[in-house]
Amino acid sequence: MSDALLNTLAEALADVVATIDTCDDETLDPDTAVKWLETTGSLLDRLPPSDRRSLGRLLRRAAGRSPAGPWRETLLRLPESFGLDDDQHELYCEAIEHTVRRFTAVVRDVDPATPVTTCPGWTFADLVRHHGATHRWAAHVVGVRACEPVSARDVPLALPADPSGLPAWTAESAGLSLAVLRKVDPEAPIWSCGADQHVAAYARRLLFEAVVHLADAELSLGREPDIAAGTAADGVEEFLENLPHLPRLARLVAALPAGTVRLTAADTGAAWTVAFGPDGFSWTRTAGPAPSAEVTGTAADLLLFVHGRRAPGDRRLTVAGDPAVVESWRAATVF
Template sequence: MRDWSHAEHVRATGVEIGRMADVLRDADMSTPVRTCPGWNLAELTTHLGGLHRWVAAMVRDLAERPYDRNGTDPGLPADPGGYPAWLGEGAGPLSEALLSQDPQAPMWSWGGERRVGFWSRRQLHEAVVHRVDAELALGLPVSIDEDVAADGVEEFLEVLPYVRWNPGVAELRGAGETISLQADTGAGWVVTLDPDRFHHQRSLQPGTVTVRTTTSADLLLVLWGRRSADDYAVEGDAGLLGWWREHTGI
């Protein structure tokens, strides 16, 4: 695994937004997105493109509190056929806003890091997961760069404690049980359930339950609920893994 800079996260975000815009070009925007129940491609696209514009505005202003996402006009085209291009156009202003600020500059975020750098990383992995959603909806092959995916696994584990809108996260406690996430590429993490919290560390050790996949991309999709853990090797207490997955929806 490698460590990422703020600028690298921003550049990779732009690449991922462009990839999703390409995936959506000429697609039927009414296609259901099975990994986001109740949404179609149009709703998935407007969610992500609106998010980019919302984040860009807050980063530009170093906002101390969240802006009203419904309070500004994102410039959405009247014709859904224009949504893919509109999505792609949002990458430029988002990148410019993020690169214009010191990644350590304080601002509001919903995670543990109240600084600009939270948003460059969060927007990368938001774009990756929703690009996968679009590809799965259209029956296209899914591919995620290994370095991006490994960073995404760690980012998921870092932000999970702050997912206040899922009450199940507050129940992720235990008596030292461990969930081990291992990829054949050499990336690995172990989550430990303590009586008052859960925490994670990079580790290649097995756990109370261990999930073994080919790549970090597989692990990322399992964590985000885009793939079933049943598709991969599970060793140990499968019930613990099922309980973890039930409580970790973001």
């Protein structure tokens, strides 16, 4: 999408929303105005954080093109009124807190020996231990401001002797990581195993660790995960951004024959086109030319797909084009 089109759409959105917001009761029924604004806010909430920040900038630019006066001031307030300028790092921390609370509530009363169907060979004890250990590891890495890789084996875990104590231990572990993340400047440089070499990357990574492992627990118990569309879309992008920085997966992707896979979110309209093969790996947020294959589902189902929790043949996903390309892509990118 061109910059001219993006700016025009942002300006149109700003004018429509500001007009609704400033209409008097005789011109527009107040209940209708509230409904329209709430619907708009709900749609914007489904955008991933990076898109929300971009939209905020576009709306401010649109306001800057209006003459000085009350109308411009109204336009300038729109990003704040829709929460587009909220502290994203703290929002990630709050989301981690909420998701880990859900995770521990789900696993608390499950027999630790119960198999995790989405992670062959794992039990619930393994799943909960892994999730808590990841929080302890992140707390250590951020706490010491690591500038080089840190092995999980070098981090003290203080594991409980009885596996039944793992859920409470994991909740405590998340509390440790969140305390560190909230204390350290999110823009501070730090080593990470992904694309973003700043503290903020750990809040984002821990959120999707929690989201995916909560889904592991729920799916293993025959429940359907409930993942917000905006969160899921952000998780798909986080996966794609980090993929080239994960050596084993990057090597497997580089060994694939040339191909493209489009991921299309049926509920939000978002699309990601992934290209891979001997010439390297890349992805864009646009639909682009016709791909070798396309996978369509909700944003949540696509998040579970890229993390290997939904198979191409799952009834919630629709695969078009060459299914062999999808299968090879999935085989190369599943942890």
